[in-house]
Amino acid sequence: MSQPVGEDGSPAVQSQAADDRRPFVVGDRVMLLDSKDRRYLQTLSVGGEFHAHAGPVSHDDLIGRPEGVVVRSSRGGSYTAVRPTLAEVILKMPRGAQVIYPKDLGPILMLADIFLGARVLEAGVGSGALSMTLLRAGADVVGYELREDFANRARANVVSFLGPEVLGRYRVELRDVYDGIDEQNLDRMILDLPEPWRVVKHAETALRPGGILVAYLPTIGQVAQLREAMDDSGLGMAETVEVLQRSWHIDGPSVRPDHRMVAHTGFLTAARLLAGKSGGRPSAPYAQAKWDQRRRGSWPDRSGYEPSEPEPEPEPGPEPQAEPGPMPKPERERGSRRERGSGSGSERDFGFGPERDDGPGRERESGCGREDGALGGGAGM
Numbered sequence: 001m002s003q004p005v006g007e008d009g010s011p012a013v014q015s016q017a018a019d020d021r022r023p024f025v026v027g028d029r030v031m032l033l034d035s036k037d038r039r040y041l042q043t044l045s046v047g048g049e050f051h052a053h054a055g056p057v058s059h060d061d062l063i064g065r066p067e068g069v070v071v072r073s074s075r076g077g078s079y080t081a082v083r084p085t086l087a088e089v090i091l092k093m094p095r096g097a098q099v100i101y102p103k104d105l106g107p108i109l110m111l112a113d114i115f116l117g118a119r120v121l122e123a124g125v126g127s128g129a130l131s132m133t134l135l136r137a138g139a140d141v142v143g144y145e146l147r148e149d150f151a152n153r154a155r156a157n158v159v160s161f162l163g164p165e166v167l168g169r170y171r172v173e174l175r176d177v178y179d180g181i182d183e184q185n186l187d188r189m190i191l192d193l194p195e196p197w198r199v200v201k202h203a204e205t206a207l208r209p210g211g212i213l214v215a216y217l218p219t220i221g222q223v224a225q226l227r228e229a230m231d232d233s234g235l236g237m238a239e240t241v242e243v244l245q246r247s248w249h250i251d252g253p254s255v256r257p258d259h260r261m262v263a264h265t266g267f268l269t270a271a272r273l274l275a276g277k278s279g280g281r282p283s284a285p286y287a288q289a290k291w292d293q294r295r296r297g298s299w300p301d302r303s304g305y306e307p308s309e310p311e312p313e314p315e316p317g318p319e320p321q322a323e324p325g326p327m328p329k330p331e332r333e334r335g336s337r338r339e340r341g342s343g344s345g346s347e348r349d350f351g352f353g354p355e356r357d358d359g360p361g362r363e364r365e366s367g368c369g370r371e372d373g374a375l376g377g378g379a380g381m
């Protein structure tokens, strides 16, 4: 295993187990913020220097000082020094593979219900951002990873942030999780790889009853394929969520959402291994109804609407009298309505179809909104 190093190349020895309430000591990881809120990570060493645009900042000026202290560079630049949070380290640390962002890492802890001593299988480990998050929350983690360079990167990042003692509950194996899982009685499995549906059958034997599987996936097509595999497995109570985070600009009277945000990262899907479900008809009544519908091939179609019974023929009767209607709409609005009605626009491509009066009502009736958590708040987020 390679020796862990800080961002400046020096050995990184700071441990989360250390008492972070004390003043800065040699080996501490420190984040320096300049006047433009640019952030730099350093690992403190005696005689060390941070080379800024405005001249060097001496590490000796930081050692023994409390968090939040402001230090000056040789040419008068000022820098605020704090210990970085886990989220800040993840955004700054060296990467092999793309990391899961903090906005999704927090919800993963909740969806997977991570607890102290939880036995977790993680695949693939990539740069170790998720490993760090799970270990920091107290889990024991076995990671499966295909690539040796990524496995080494993950271990180095983990040790750099949590200290070498964390290796007592963190092991990374170089192997393909699609080929199978040796561990048994796992409490949790967290997957961040392209085809998690190929892991579902292994999860059925590796998880203990009630164990939770969480998968992070960037595209909704992948989510649909995973959910189908889950439906045909012993995993039930599945839910999928997307987490949107919008920061705000607050500066005196100027209070508004920031102009930029991370628009999309991925979808989180969680399900549990249920003793009464073995790839056949599920035991939970609400899940049975959905399963039966799927087996009949009647639902869902691409629009997500359930097909309805054919409308009964209206009784022959007198011609209805024309009611006085609303004022005619401006031409532009009528035009756009006709466009939507023709089904030639992008709405049709996405399967929503032409505008119909009973659309939203039917969606509510079918329970789609509640079942997928959008209205029912299944994920509680």
Ligand SMILES: C[S@@+](CC[C@H](N)C(=O)[O-])C[C@H]1O[C@@H](n2cnc3c(N)ncnc32)[C@H](O)[C@@H]1O
Binding pocket: 097, 098, 099, 100, 123, 124, 125, 126, 127, 128, 129, 130, 131, 144, 145, 146, 147, 150, 175, 176, 177, 178, 192, 193, 194
């Ligand atoms: C996006 S990265 C994971 C990043 C990681 N979650 C993090 O937060 O740093 C995906 C990783 O999955 C690994 N991978 C892909 N397929 C795999 C498989 N079948 N078994 C094990 N690892 C796999 C890749 O090598 C890659 O490192």
